[in-house]
Amino acid sequence: MSPWVFVTALRLKPLKKIVCQAGFFASLVCVASCVGAIDDEGHFVEPIPGARPAVVSARMSPSSDNSGPIQDADKTYPLKVGAGPLPLRRLGNVEWVNTVVDLLGLPESQRAALANGMPSEEVGVTGFSLPGLFGVSEVMRLGEKARQALKAMPMAALPGCVGTNETACARAFLTPFIGRAFRRPGTPSEIDELVALWPQLRPAHSTYVETLGDLVVAVLQTPQFLYHGLESTTQPPARGDVVPLSEHQLASRLSYFLLRTSPDEALRVAANEGRLTDLVELERQTRRMLGLPGAKDVAPDLYRQLLQIDDVAHVSKNEKTLGIFPSSLRDSMQAEVTSFVKDLWSGSGPVAMGQLLGASHSFVDESLAKHYGVSGISGAIARKATLPGDRAGLLTMGAVMTVTAGSTEPSPIKRGALIRQRFLCQQLPAQPAVVPSLPAAITGVTLRERLDQHKSDPVCKGCHELLEPGGYAFSAYDAVGRWRPLEGDKMVDSSGTLVAVDNGNRSYGNLREFVSVLNGSPELQRCAVRQWFRYALGRPEGTGDEATLGALDAGFSKTGFDLRELQVAIVKSNSFTLRDRSSVDK
């Protein structure tokens, strides 16, 4: 059975009927009833963290935060079991906004309002956004944002107090509220300490509800709300060198990976009942969540960050040469990436890597259609259209071509670097202290010819032999992503040889061949796994993740490189469900 058919079957058949079919997903499911497994290609897959039959989970106390002592007989893990740390990490801006909107029941319109003016984020070593440490500005800014959110809260969401014992009313409100805000039940002392603020806050307000609002804002400023990694007050027992995540840690990690927000009611109940450490239930929850509308926003967010799409909003262009490049067109380019990627995730079928990097269609509004030379599209609503020229999905989108270009000319160097770093996960050599300038533009001499001249300098050769070949494929796109088959009166040359990929060199004659080379590259496929892994866990991979990554690589291949199934596989991996013991014992 081919992997594609298998994926379909997975949805049609009850889980129990397919648990022992051969193949990657079969392996994943089979391990629900056997701790650790070797798949049919000899890869170690999925020793189960605290993996217990459902009956064990059912014995857990519903109120237990960490699922209590693990009672199954298995005491040892195979040697290759590993995991990474679970460092304290600030909620990212998107996560903060989504969480607050859900927690306070704010209208959808508030997402954009709250997102405006959030603290800036930097790029972490993973290539994804990394909220920095809390400084005065961040604390102030998020405090202001919390008050802004409170003002937008529906009146009914803050209940009044019937009776005279306001403190008791506040406690009754706070107990479940904290449970959602902290992504776990609050401890008695945490609740007591917040309730103890009441006598100090109440004199500053004329009503009970106003005072309650102050407490809500206080909760939104607590570290328990603001950080990933505090979702457990106690830790499950270590299993060798690894420690299973607690139910609530797992629920939170799962929810922020798949939906970029805190766990919903169904997931909270599953965690409270101690069911998530059962891999069958974990997969069931995962597939349920992947069907929710918010799940379609995740991949656009990943690729927006990975390709630094936001930079298109402010990257500088020479308008004398390229013409006016207004913010409305920049906005359309950003929206194109979101619409295109979201569309791939909109159905229930496989999400093929090849479509992401090869599609000739996209979603364009009037201004972008005009920019690309597409006729028949008017208005600000983006519509699906086949684009003229040679287009290759994300790779040739206006936003990507724009941020990988100079102010006047396209940059095969930047475009090549993008391919190396973001799609092949290769590290480039460090830039020398003083970089010789490119030869100045001369009429009749193409950019490629000038780059070849630059590359003849031995100082430059080492890096540029790696860089340009990945960028030449995009020679027919100008510095703002327009199709430009001629440079002056010469046809652009989009051929090249991608060196040092898959332990060899791969020649291509044009963009289409280049895309075929890329999509067929095991290095690209492994890189996709690692990018999704880093995004899911908010950290780079380490030595403890090798077994997980090996299993994910193999599984990804067997599904025909289905990115949605990759999400499921990541969730069920060791690295997602475990943490290394040293990071707990420190």
Added chain:
Amino acid sequence: MKHLPSLSRRRVLGGLSGLAGTSAFLPLLEATDARAAAGSYPLRLLVIVWPDGVIGGDTFFPPLTKPDGALVIDKAHPQLAPLIPFASRLSMFGGLIFQTQLDSGSSSGHQSTPWLLTGKKGVPFEGTWDGVKNTAAGPSIDQYIANQLRATGIVTRFRSLVTRVSPGKGNGGSASVFGPPIANKYNAPIPEHDTTKLFETLFVDPSGVGVTPEEAARRRQAGKSVLDYLSRNLSRIGRAASADDRAKLEAHLAAVQELDRQLTASGKSGCVAPPAASVGSDLNGKVRVISKTLSQLTDLTAAAFSCDLVRTAVIHWEGPWDFAFPAPGEIVLNDGAAAGPFINEHTVAHEAPGSRAAVERKLLIDRWFHARFAETLARLDAVKEGDGTLLDHTVVLFANNMGDGASHYIGDVPWLVAGGAGVIKPGQVLRGPRGDKFRKLMPHVRLLRSLVSGFGFSADAFSDPTYGDDLSGVLV
């Protein structure tokens, strides 16, 4: 040079009703601060960071100093002529190099932020920015001096004021403004660019808007109780955390405690603030006019100094958007909203060696920035303090983030120092060695050390001794 109006101000208690109730301003400025009593004027530090180097070499530095210590600046000097009125209160330091940055594996002016105002080699951090994996290992000079002041019991309401002229998200692929994440701890808070918001932060107490003083006091007490709760909570969680996580929580705790201080510390008694109407959007149609923001930020900083709300400040004259010339003599932001075409300042810096026309354009840009610097000095000089002026009591460092704009290299950097009468020795010119561009240059850390010493503090904890001691001849 265009005559600048003196800083237009009025007593805080006299108005500002257009923005908020008068009572809103009371708590911040009513308390008496013995350290800032009339007749006693503290020394302040103002750093202005500006981008993309200068057309340097012998044409940039004035060749002579008069016997009285004034620099001789020719009125035909293409870049420095606007500074002629301040020639006797100015020193110039060329041939500087950001050696700490070079030693941290970075050599681009776009990446100089963590090292520009700090004194140590970088340290690795968990992120990366602009391809660099090291960040500042210690506080910037404004933060360091503010910390030293705190250590001696001088607690101003704000530790240091950091602002920037440019709005916009992100850093435009360059770390030239925000720096790496850890900058939150060491370098600076997020620079504020909204002058209305800055005005409110400095001069409006949110607890006091639209309520009686008694109600305002109750609100402040409530706010303080929440901050105390957050501090206790952070401390408790931090004690149980791993070393790495504890460091993050400690930075968070320090920020909360700083806010607590801001809530309770007050400014100088009887202080005045600029009128609310003096701040507002820099938009002229769809075009953002930079000089308007520059003036507003300067006035607000001067007022904050004058009110002793803060004693150190950094204003970034740069940002994620390109500065651009729409017409001779004015720079706007090329933020995509306004119709061009523009000549981008950054592009011009790169192109300058390419042709005489490009050099002329860069000289025009250099002159524009120095003219704005002269205006800044004039605005500070217009604030009378006893027998002198605020400029006399402020050390002003005019710091470019690189040397050569074309290559963006961080050697041969020219910095200017003005003001600080009786502390900074005027008329000094330090020249970089000619013909040996990237070697034997002066670590800029030595100049920063000297400025720290000018405030009466030891700079030993500020910088790494590898980079040398104070630079002689900077201080009186």
